[in-house]
Amino acid sequence: MPDGQAGALDTVRRLLGFVPSWIETFSARAEKLRALLAPEFRERYGQVEGFRALFNETDVPGQLTGREPLHQSLYLWAKTGLPLYILTMLGDRMEMAHSIEGRVPFLDHRVVEVIRSQPASQKIHGMTEKYVLREAVRDVVTDTVYARQKHPFLSPPAALSPGERLGTFVQDTLRGPVLASLPYFDQSKVVSLLDRISTMDEGSLVAYDQVLMLLVSACVLHQGFGLAA
Numbered sequence: 001m002p003d004g005q006a007g008a009l010d011t012v013r014r015l016l017g018f019v020p021s022w023i024e025t026f027s028a029r030a031e032k033l034r035a036l037l038a039p040e041f042r043e044r045y046g047q048v049e050g051f052r053a054l055f056n057e058t059d060v061p062g063q064l065t066g067r068e069p070l071h072q073s074l075y076l077w078a079k080t081g082l083p084l085y086i087l088t089m090l091g092d093r094m095e096m097a098h099s100i101e102g103r104v105p106f107l108d109h110r111v112v113e114v115i116r117s118q119p120a121s122q123k124i125h126g127m128t129e130k131y132v133l134r135e136a137v138r139d140v141v142t143d144t145v146y147a148r149q150k151h152p153f154l155s156p157p158a159a160l161s162p163g164e165r166l167g168t169f170v171q172d173t174l175r176g177p178v179l180a181s182l183p184y185f186d187q188s189k190v191v192s193l194l195d196r197i198s199t200m201d202e203g204s205l206v207a208y209d210q211v212l213m214l215l216v217s218a219c220v221l222h223q224g225f226g227l228a229a
Contacts, residue, residue, distance in 0.1 A: 003207035004028045011052050015060050020073035022081065023051060032211045036193065038186045054080065070120040090153070157209035159197055170216055178219040181227075190215060 006027040009019050030050060037046065058064070058079070064072045087104070095102040105111070115123070118132060125131035129150040138146060158166040171194060173179065180187050193208065200208065 003203065005031055007031045007034070008049055009051065011049050011055060015055055016064065016069070016072055018069055020069075020076060022073065022077060027051070029207070029210060032208060033214060036185050036189045036211070036215070038184055041184050068120040070124060154206075157206050159200075159205040159209040159212060160202065162197060170212055173216050173219050174212070176219075178223050179215065182218060182222055184218075185215065 003025075006019075006024045007030055009023065009027055012019050012023060027050070034042065034046060054076070058076070063075060067075070091102060091104055115132075122132040123130070128134065134141075134146055158164070158170050161167050162171070174187075174190050174194060179185060179190060193212075197205065197208075
C-alpha cells in the first residue's frame with residue numbers, strides 16, 4: 001500500500017473515476033524520489049504527470065469503461081508492471097541469465113482463462129486478497145500464511161541493516177563522488193536522508209529503501225559505463 005503522499009493523479013482519477021492502489025503506491029515512491037532531484041532538473045521535468053503517457057497509449061473507452069474497478073486495475077497492471085517489471089525481474093531475465101527456461105504456473109493459459117471468468121468477489125473478498133487461491137490451498141498452508149495480508153516478495157531492505165556490507169555500500173556510494181557527478185540529484189538532500197535513516201521506523205525504512213536502491217543503481221550504471229567524472 002502507498003507510504004506517504006502520492007503525486008498528482010488527476011488524470012487517472014478523471015479517466016477512471018478512481019486511482020488503482022498500485023498506481024498510488026508507485027506515485028508515492030516517485031514523490032520521495034522527486035524530493036531528491038536537483039533543482040534545475042526538477043524545474044524542467046518536475047511538473048510532468050508521470051501516468052499521463054500510460055493513458056495516452058490505453059484504449060480507455062474500449063478496454064476499461066464499464067468494467068469493475070478491480071478489473072480495470074488488473075488490466076493496466078497486465079499491460080505494464082507485470083510483463084515489463086515483475087516477469088523480467090523475477091522470471092525471464094533472471095532465468096535466461098543462468099541458462100534456465102522457466103515455467104510460471106499461474107500464467108498457464110488454462111489457469112488464466114478460469115481466473116478471467118470469475119467475478120471480482122472471488123479475487124478480493126471484503127479485505128481479503130487472492131480469496132479463491134487462499135480457499136483452494138486452505139488445507140495445505142498454515143493459518144499464518146492463509147490469514148496474512150498480501151505483500152510483495154522483496155529482498156531484505158539494506159536500510160534495516162545499516163552495519164551490514166550492503167548498507168555500508170549504500171552509504172559510501174551515495175555520499176561519494178559518483179552521485180555528485182550525476183546531474184539529476186541533489187547530493188546534499190540525499191545525504192540529509194541518509195543521516196535520518198537511524199531515526200526512522202521500520203515501515204519508513206522499507207519504503208525509503210527502494211528509493212535508495214534506485215539511487216545506488218543509477219550510480220553503479222553511471223560508473224560501470226565510464227560516465228562518472
